[in-house]
Amino acid sequence: MRANKLKELFAKNQVALGAWMGFSSSFAAEVMGHSDMDAVVVDLQHGPLYLDAALPMLQAISATPAMPMVRVALNQFFEINKVLDAGAYGVICPLVNNAKDAESFVSACRYPPQGTRSFGPSRGVLYGGPDYFAHANESILKLAMIETLAGMKNLDSILKVDGIDGVFIGPGDLSLALGLPPSPNYKDGPLKAALAKIYKAARKHKKMVGIFCTSLEFSEDMKRLGYDFIVLANDAYLLRNITTQWAKAIRQA
Numbered sequence: 001m002r003a004n005k006l007k008e009l010f011a012k013n014q015v016a017l018g019a020w021m022g023f024s025s026s027f028a029a030e031v032m033g034h035s036d037m038d039a040v041v042v043d044l045q046h047g048p049l050y051l052d053a054a055l056p057m058l059q060a061i062s063a064t065p066a067m068p069m070v071r072v073a074l075n076q077f078f079e080i081n082k083v084l085d086a087g088a089y090g091v092i093c094p095l096v097n098n099a100k101d102a103e104s105f106v107s108a109c110r111y112p113p114q115g116t117r118s119f120g121p122s123r124g125v126l127y128g129g130p131d132y133f134a135h136a137n138e139s140i141l142k143l144a145m146i147e148t149l150a151g152m153k154n155l156d157s158i159l160k161v162d163g164i165d166g167v168f169i170g171p172g173d174l175s176l177a178l179g180l181p182p183s184p185n186y187k188d189g190p191l192k193a194a195l196a197k198i199y200k201a202a203r204k205h206k207k208m209v210g211i212f213c214t215s216l217e218f219s220e221d222m223k224r225l226g227y228d229f230i231v232l233a234n235d236a237y238l239l240r241n242i243t244t245q246w247a248k249a250i251r252q253a
């Protein structure tokens, strides 16, 4: 089976960078996959994308050096099965609150006897290779999102769940949970403390820790802090941000 790029980087103690797609466009996903990204994540939770749009995007990402991933809308067996069968090599599950949520997420990602995934990896086998079944349970990356107070409280038990590869921070929801505005202030106060706590817990359990960043500075700071998987905001943000910066510079020229 094709190696999981993010797991390989993590094993070598190297940072992985990810793009995050809200545009329902296989071309945009392909462009991101050719932009020095280690992974491109199709986001089914926020933005206008529905499951049908994910297949052509995963196909497009597969034609690039980046690894295809999906953030599912919810911790649901059917959707997790569908995106894996469509060739996702990693799944990010939102709003994981406790070990039971994490167990049910991992179970949907693994074939029996370890899990309950149903067999039919129509496109997974094309991307993964003919021995997909023998290695999929181990090779698919499974990241649980920590973005609620319950998730924070149960961090250790979530990280202990067999098959969970790591945690991924949603700083917007986590800020809301901490009583802060959703635009994350990671430099001081309760969010800073939460990010440090999550990092420490992940290291203790020798598991990956990733985060969705909302600016270049935020991404650089998370890399300096030692985070393993850094997502550079989303497609709409990057496009708008870079276009606005260029416009400002040109107008001032």
Ligand code: 3PY
Pocket: 046, 147, 169, 170, 171, 172, 173, 174, 212
């Ligand atoms: C959050 O910031 O809450 C996220 O889920 C990132 O998309």
Ligand code: MG
Pocket: 094, 147, 170, 172, 173
């Ligand atoms: Mg969130």
